[in-house]
Amino acid sequence: MSQSTGSAGVKRREFLKVLGAAGAATTTIGCSQEKVEKLIPYLVSPDQTVPGVSTHYSTTCRECATACGVVAEVRDGRAVKLEGNPDHPVNRGALCARGQASLQGLYNPDRYRQPMVREGGKLVPTTWDKAIPLLVQKVGEVRAQGGAGKVAFVDQHGSGTFGVFLDQWLGAFGFPAHLQYDSAADLAVRTANVAAYGVPMPGIDMAAATLVISLGADFLDGRDAGVPMQLAFADARAKLQNAPRFIYIGPRRSLTGLNADEWIACTPGSEEVIARALLAAVGGTGGATVAEAAAASGVTEATLQRLADELTAARPSLVLSGVSTPNAGVVATLAASINSAAGNVGTTIKPAEPMGGYHGAVGAEHMAAIATAAEAGNVSLLFVRGANPAYDTPKSVKFAEAMGKVAYKVSFSCYPDETTALCDLVLPSDHFLESWGDAEAKPGVISLQQPVMDRIFDTRATADVLLQVAQADPATAGQFPWKTYRDYLISRFPGGASAFSQALVSGMVSGSIAARAAAPATSTPSAVPPAAIAGDGEYFLLVYPHAVLSTGAGANKPWLQELPDPVSKVLWQSWVEVHPATAKKLGVVAGDHLTVQTAAGSITAPAFVYLGIRQDTVAVALGQGHSAYGRYAQNIGVNALDALGATWNGAGALALTQTRAKVSRSGERSDLVTTEGSARQHGRGIAQAMTVADLVAGRFGEEHHAFPGDADHSFLPGLRSPVAADAQGDLADPTAKDQGMYDPKHWSGMAKRRWAMTIDLARCTGCSACVTACYSENNIPTVGARWQGRSLRPGSATDEGAWDTRPGANILKGREMSWLRIERYFEGGEDGSTDFEARFVPMMCQHCGNAPCEPVCPVYATYHSPDGLNVQVYNRCVGTRYCSNGCPYKVRYYNWHGFGEPDRRQYAFPEPLHLQLNPDVTVRGKGVMEKCTFCVQRIRDAENLAKLQNRELQPDEFTTACAQACPSKAIVFGDAADENWSVAKLAQDARAYHVFEELSTYTAVVYLKRVNHPAGGAN
């Protein structure tokens, strides 16, 4: 090798120098300027958490006092779904809409995130280190000033150890026992039941009855013990020819009334006279004749006589009462007497098997007493937990004003509400899904409540806060040696900590919780005769708790606001129900505003024309008209309590139907936000029914005739439809070698299945729990909030003129996204008579074998899977919307605005609602179609699990979200090609029919006809 120093080439050293420098430079450039983050593998995972696998925890729902057992599905430390606990004796696996929506309470964007204290007139955030000492100080001050006897603690209504603990705590400080306030409870019935049967809520065996008469008892409207009553009702009606006939007596046909075979529309308050006549008929001392009852109630004497005769002949029967007039206590007592005289006690009324959890609630009368005491300066300290008396008491009670006279007010509420807005200290409680507790759902069964996830915000369980306060004071510290409430619970639990942990698996244990001290006596009920319905005006005003929002608690949850009221199908709004004849007289159509004026005040809301109300009555639901309850509730609708005064029903509750009113047109109108297309079927045969007589005689209707060229309607495994063999490609040719996934012999076995669903209309009550369960499971966006509607004017997200801020603006354009809806059709009553029928049809994607949506999609975003599902592929959909043109059921929904995109104003899941989203289901983007998938994620999950465990899928191993939630057990889902699944047998039922069968869509959803029990029929 020559050493040519003068050569033009690169020398070796130079080369290595350059290489080194270049290499260093490259690696330096490769270094990022960003923060260095560490990746730690999940070697040590959090307790009981496998990423991607859900853990299920049993707990108890506290949305109402029924205390249903729930199983919370928790994924990666977040609760994503609530389901009923199948082993729980109260709800047996079902869960109502309010229970499902409690997740939106847990993840509510308006929830308090830390304690708040009032400074300078406003509530400002603070810390627990400051808040608890502040409370300790205030408690000390009150005791030092001798005001210990003037403390009031208003708690929510619920059974369990907490009541005992709370009274213990209050007693230790010398405070009076707490009150459990329930504005929705029917206290009159409970008081009467205690007097008649010894228990506030005896067990009801509807299946044993041959006749059920409801005197205004709305047990299907989400009232007391909603889920167990609905279970009982549906089971009873499912006995078809042996089911009881159900008659509803009341001025307004509630959801319970719509499920009745007959509605007797009596004048408000006249239920008492009718009850007296019935009591006389069954041999008791009623004190009224049928003629007197007819005169007072406006019902014909013939009808009432027939009713009396039916009651006398029906053994056993069941009479329930639930009127909201001032004479409610009298009516309840009469109903109990009828049951006793008719011999129902022990058969249909079972005092020995009572429903638990309904002891000792007080009503608005006690809140009025607190207000009066506060005005007089006799309330030194007010605690409020889980109650909102400033909202759900009438204005004349002046609770909000009275609160101003209370020296110090403490709220434990999770959410800002009207009462908490007036408080001085807010110590936000953990949600029930984040805290410990228990409930006595049924005497003898303790239902345990445990935190299913870590708390989201800086909140604390109220019991723990109280313990800390007690321990801060040396005088009381000795009585409360437990560090946390959990320790307190375990200390009272038979068997101690280990038994407690074991019981948490099932969520239940047998036993009973020592009752707390008897509830304070209500106002003297019997001495003072109940007030008659008085007032100026031509019409009776009937106010009732909203079937979904109850007395207002549900209004801050978008799922519940977006759930159409089962009777009127109106949502995101208040409305005034009027009879068609009344509407004509007033000169209004649906949507015209009516002003309802009483002595107490007036309310104005759009009219809803409804057959199910008397011509001399108007009805308004409670629950809306909040002034401070979060973004979903604020300034929506009207508070019906504004028109009511402080008239009680003798048991301490507000008499909601207490006055007459003047009703007039206000001159304005707004479109009624409703999902109802048409109230009548116009002969389309969507909701079909038959009478008991037909059922017994085997006359199943002419809908079963065959069409020319009609193929066999049995479910064929794998194939789309018997007439569309060409859709399967090679499968049509038996000699073809590659049969693909559509071949039943394919290794995946998919084509062996045929997923199908039956919906028994004899069981469905229209409660809509399934709708909310579907929203929860499938990440369905709500679209009706004020900030989600656009006007036609272009503009940016902050340009208010470009937005339609009416609540439900998108619903007005028909853009609701509910994959499952309950359609409600009326039959009969075109002449305005009370003799009409309501039929409820849950309608979702029918997964048609011969689907009109599948051939028209240009990009194969929807096609038929080998196992019988109509599949929707979100990331293939280009949004031509051709599929929904063809769908005769109109069950396809389009994402008009990108409701699933976080940086949009219309985003349906503002933080932290997005934590609830089910990770197994896509959150759909803008411009794609979506529809019911038969919960395909659950199907695949179950199939994968079976495969991992090397076994076959068991019959009825899993089900869809809607079927699981249904308190009527109306929906059954499964593999219709396998006779071991329940659905296979049900689909062959003689009552079975398909909707729009004549279109040859070969739906996988089979409906079973409703069975009516008309008067005088074979029963």
Added chain:
Amino acid sequence: MATFAEPLRPNIASSDVPLPGVRDYEQVDTEITATLKPTAGWFGALGVAILLFLVGAAAWIYQIYWGLGNAGYAPPVMWGVYIITFVFWVGIGHAGTLISAILFLFRAGFRTTIYRCAEAMTVFAVMTAGLFPIIHIGRPWKFFWLIPYPNWRLIWPNFKSPLVWDVFAISTYLTVSATFLYVGLIPDIAVLRDRETNPVRKRILAVMSLGWRNSEPEWRHFTRMYLFLAAFSTPLVLSVHSVVSFDFAMALTPGWHATIFPPYFVAGADLLGHRDGLHDHHPDPEVLQPAPLRHDQPPRRGGQALPLHVDGGGVRVPDRVLDCLV
């Protein structure tokens, strides 16, 4: 060819009618070439058009961002103004084909004044029509999934869907109409090429005119090609709009699911488009109607007024019928 009676209106394109204003082809060529020079007014109109285009583009971008909810659809009505506009523009395009191709086959002489505009209008109308399905869909950036192209996903579009049939129908129609327009233009571009002095433009025109030399065999091929395309376009018009009507007829929607749709659409399109195409275009022998640049005659022989003879007599659509259509 059937016999015909006394013509109700003179056929100006036949040799029977003298046109005093026209001396020879040279004059025709000069006058028409002169109209191709853009004026200030033309630029003004172009400016307005560009402005409107920008407004439209902004509107479309706004719609893509906010989603189709801004278009005001109210379910269960899922198809609205965009599909209607699409159908409308396809129909308009048919009018052009009607005038240029169908009337050509019918030997209607009066078409000569307007058929070139009509044919160009067809091409642009079909392009406009093709734009609207893209505006209509919810994820327009994926519209190309409707076009069958081999891809890694190994998936074709759904050939059972009428929207995919639309893709084929409209693209075929566009291709054929564009070809028809272009082929018909070749002799005229050649005239422009011969008169052009700017070397760049001359080159472009030369390429576009495919070396047209105005020779006898070239003319023979030209007329045959033109006749073929006209004959091809005619059933194409019927089929394209029938396929567009299948968008509606193949859906199960009541009112749409009917067999009347194809003839309904075709008749409606031709009626509508024809009206638009022929409105105020009655040939007026008093006023000189610029004839399209044509070299459909053997080369002129020095200054003599030669008949602007398109083709022989023969079957003509009775003027009365046309009157009632206009």
